[in-house]
Amino acid sequence: MLSKNLQHYIRHTVIYTVLIVPIRRLFYSGPWQKSVIYYYQRKYPLSVTKDEVLNVPLSSSVLLAKPTDLMLDTLLDAHCLCGLQIKPNVCDQLSRLFIELNVNFYENPHRNHTIVRGLAEDPLVLALVSHYFKSTPELDSSYFVRTLPEQEHAITRATTFHRDFPDFISLTLMVYLSDVDGECSPH
16 A cells, blocks of 8 residues: 555656646747746846845854855856755754654645744845845745665666656755765665
């Protein structure tokens, strides 16, 4: 018998694959994709400078340290920001929450848990996202996924279909509560 979480995941993966993938391919193949992005940026304009991001007080943030100038430049050029860490007490609270829930997949935990909502609404995180998009960010969704250790390393796993909920004009904030390794304990 499959767990409810796994049944839910499989059902939504099939729906996503059959319906959404062809629509996304059509959207990505046309020149109109940029007009949608520019419309959104014109509708909700917000210009957050690098200095404004760097001046967010760290005491009001769940992050352990502020990003550097180089990190912010990398964010805009390579569309990637690595190296930020959340404070240990926040990491512990998140770990305890999901251990108590005893689930491997949980959609939108920010709706029911203040610690997750606090991470999503963190002033420094919001400043980084606003700086990246040059517009007001909106929280689309949040997910908790616990990955269990694998017995074998499947080479084909990297090439199989998986679903990424956000679109290409989104910024995913990934928080790892432990080391990420296929052979380590759940993370």
